[in-house]
Amino acid sequence: MYKIRVILDTKEDVIRTILVDSDLNLEDLHLTIAKSFGFKGQEMASFYRTDNEWAQGEEIPLFNMEEVGEGISMKTCLLQETLPSVNDKLIYVYDFLNLWTFYVDVIEISEDKKEGLPQIILTVGEVPTEAPEKEFVAEKLDDGFGVEEDSDDEFGSFDDFDYNEY
Incomplete structure (x- = not known):
């Protein structure tokens, strides 16, 4: 049996602690x-697999996305x-249009068997009516072109081009 804490990524605390069978698959x-x-x-x-700092890793999609063969x-x-050990973690993203994002953390694993699973054993906070807005910021990469402004090449300046001519 697994005890799993699931935290919704919002400003207010929204947490569920659930008990599930250890032989459950990720779809369940x-x-x-x-x-x-x-x-x-x-x-x-x-x-998404993650490390202890919640860095997002390999995706585990709902459905096999491979064109040929059996994918994950x-x-x-x-x-x-x-999630074989206590403190193993996953990031869970639900509804790709709204990007509800959850942090999933194994807080206890036991050999006990319990009837009536899955079961919610702790509920903290209310789910907001709308998903929190996500901001995706990419690292600035060196593109190899230097810091030059728009440079004119052998074709001349694009500012001088008369687009109405065509």
């Missing part, structure tokens, strides 16, 4: 998390293989 975990936060579980979603998907990933 996706549905459990979505429903525990009041969603129907019908939107596209992905889990939530259905093929078992909880006990994906």
Whole structure:
């Protein structure tokens, strides 16, 4: 049995702690998390492997996205293989149009068997009516062109070009 803490990425604390069977696959975990936060579980979603600092890594999509063969998907990933230890983490993104983002953290693993799982054992906070706005900022990369302003090449200046001529 796994005890998992799921935290919604919002300004206010919105947390669910859930108990699930250790033989669960990630597709069932996706549905459990979505429903525990009041969603129907019908939107596209992905889990992302992460390190202890929550740096986003490999994607585990809801469905196999490979054109040929069997690729990774939530259905093929078992909880006990994906998160084998206490403090293992995943990032969960639900509904790619709204980008509800959750932090999933294993807080306890036991050999106990319990009836009636999955089960929510702790609820903190209310889910906002709209997903928090996400800001994606890329690192500034050196493109190899230097810091020159617009430079004219062998074609001349584009500012002098008469676009109405055509």
